[in-house]
Amino acid sequence: MSVSQRSGSLGSTEAALLDACISEAASPDGPGVAVAVLHKGRPVYQRARGLASLAHRLPLTDRSVVRIASQSKQFTVLMILMLESEGKLSLEDDIRDHFPWLPDWGSRVTLGHLASNTSGIRDILDSMIMAGIPITAPSSRSAAKAIVARQQGLNFEPLTDLLYSNSNFLLLSELIEKVTGKSFNEALEHYITGPLGMSDTQLMVRDDEIRPRLADHHRRGPQGQWLKSAWGIAIGGEGGLVSTLADMIIWQQNLREPKVGTAEMIERMGKPYVTINGVASPYGLGLVNTCHKGAPLVGHGGWIAGSRSESFRNLSEDISIIVLSNHDDFSSFGLARDMLDIVLGRSPGGLLSPEGIASLETRYGFWRSDDGGRVFGLEESGGLPAIVGSMGVSALEEPEVGKFHARGSLPAFVFWLEADGSIRTETFGRSRRYRRVEASRQTGSDPSGTYSSTESGLTASIGNVDGRWSMRVTSPFGTARLSLDACDADMYLARPSETDIHDQWHIAPWVLPWLYSVRIRSDAIVLNSDRGRDVVLTRLP
Known part of the structure; x- marks a missing residue:
């Protein structure tokens, strides 16, 4: 029985199933996860499992401070919208009007393009990897801005495609500081965290900073052991915030009934900002629209420096799910949706049909586009078919019979298997054909x-x-x-x-x-x- 059918309560059966679900993402003697379920803005389930410090055996709690990674973007965008309401900027502004040091890309790139990931500006982390900058080595915000400033070309013309880019929100972070005359943390406290009482939610630029109750962050080492995880780059409002489960509950409550910002601002953040080739973009303004087994969700996830996070709200049932962690050896995207299934009285998993699995298993290998520039792989992972790209290995979903996409908030494309042995992909109504790369080649x-x-x-x-x-x-x-x-x-x-x-x-x-x-x-x-x-x-x- 779903939480809504219980008039807002969560039964012991559902709680036990949720306990078992999160135990797969965190063991009692390893780094942990902290999760919450809200119904109509009220917490009905909270758990923290695992350790904040493996060396000192300190438990992870709802007050443990962890990185929330790209969930930071929603805070950055809300501040931009609040500054717009004060007349200090407009989403229609050309970013070069604020930062003349940016190159002329031959197209007008607006603040709205940045906040909706439709600018075409190349991702700063991707650019740093291509430029040979070790992400673990110390580097400054000035270096990051210099890399963006060197980009003479775009991935695509603004508004013609959607491609996730941290560069967009780096620039919005810098703009907040320029317009307000405050540091990002001072602006964040002034506009959002101060009024809401979210005292543990702050920008932590570097991983070597010391904060009260800050959990250690972890990754798996080459032999499978836990190691501390840290990046050297300076991170801003694109992904640098830390928070706690207690604070993120307050944030979800604010998205439901705003005390800071307005209902109209929150609605704008969650709605598609642009239509691309006649198709609504799933990325709004700092929030993402996804669909899980027919349930529409609005939220955002994050992955950085030994942490993963996810939060969303199911508007139809008025249920919010929050997942925070101090390790990255699991899928926060998948865990949050498995939790939603349990709360709604459904069985988690079942995202691929038996027929879909059987057909995909015959297509393992590398696949290359007919235009020659793009490649992906299909392989087995965790006993099921998965898709492989430069960003990693992803589980697959089958939203329609015979159609598949990566299990994530912004899959690159939907694809299906053609009778002639090729694979056809589609993105915003545009299709591309891929053919398997034979071993002989x-x-x-x-x-x-x-x-x-x-x-x-x-x-x-x-x-x-x-x-x-x-x-x-x-x-x-x-x-x-x-x-x-x-x-x-x-x-x-x-x-x-x-x-x-x-x-x-x-x-x-x-x-x-x-x-x-x-x-x-x-x-x-x-x-x-x-x-x-x-x-x-x-x-x-």
Whole structure:
């Protein structure tokens, strides 16, 4: 029986099922998770399981401070909307009117484009990886802004596509400080956390800062052991906030019945901001629209520096789910939706039909688009078919019979299997065909040479070392040495060098199948990732 059928209470059976559900994401002697279920704004279930400190055996609680990662974006956007209501800016403003140091991209990029992830500006984290900047090494906000300022091209024309980019919210964070004359934390306290009494919700720029009740954050090491996790980059309103379960309950209550901001602002945040090729974008203004087994949800998730988080509200049932953690070895997106299933009296899982599983199992391998630039993989993960891209391995859902997409808030595309053996994808009404890369083609042609791009500031030197292709990428900001593994006759996948078992963590602090693809042309190489498209480096004489 659902929580709504119980007039707002949660039965012992549902509570026991929820307890079992979260136990799969956190053990009593490992890093933990803290979760809550709200009905009509009232908490009906709260649990914290696991440890805030493994060394000192301190339990995780609802007052433990953890990173909330990209959930920060909703706070940033609400402040932008509040500043707009004060007449200090407009979502229609060209960002270059506020920051003349940004390049002229040949298209007008507005604050609304930034807040809705439709600007086309390349993602700063993706750009840092391509530029050879180790995310674990200390770097400043000035360096991050300099990388954005070097981008002479966009992933796409504004409003013609949706691609998640932390650069958008980095710029909005900087704008808040410029317009208010306050630091981000001072503005956050003035506009949101002070009035709401969310005293533990603050911007923590770096992982070496010390805060009261701050939990250690964790990742899995190369032998499966727990290690402390920390990034070196300076993080702003794009993903740098820390909070507690107690504070995030207050925040969800404010999204339901605003005490700061207005109902109209909250509604704008949760509604699609743009229509792309006749299709409403799932990203609103700092909040995302998703659908789980027919239930519409509005919320946001996050993943950063040994933490994952998720929160959303099911408007039809007036149920909110919150998941926070101090480790990243689970899917907060999946856990939150499994919890919703239990609260609604449904069985979790069952996202792929038996027929869908059987058909996908025949298509394992690499798949490349007919236009040549994009690649993904299908493989088994956790006993079920999964899709693989540069951002990681994702479980699959089957929203319609025979149609599939990655299990996440912003899947890159929906796809289906064609009778001729190809795969057809669709994004905003635009389709693309992919064909399987046969094993006989996965040898790779000679990519040796030196390549450069004045636009990105990258130089890449490719050579063969001990029978293996490697690439050294340099930029004004850093250097990275990568291994190149053949994917197709003219395409390689760039991965951290295998000479050091910690290189993966050094360059990108998450486990990635590959950093980006490298397409070999006679005159250039073309780099593509899930968040960066068609970065061209021309072959030097």
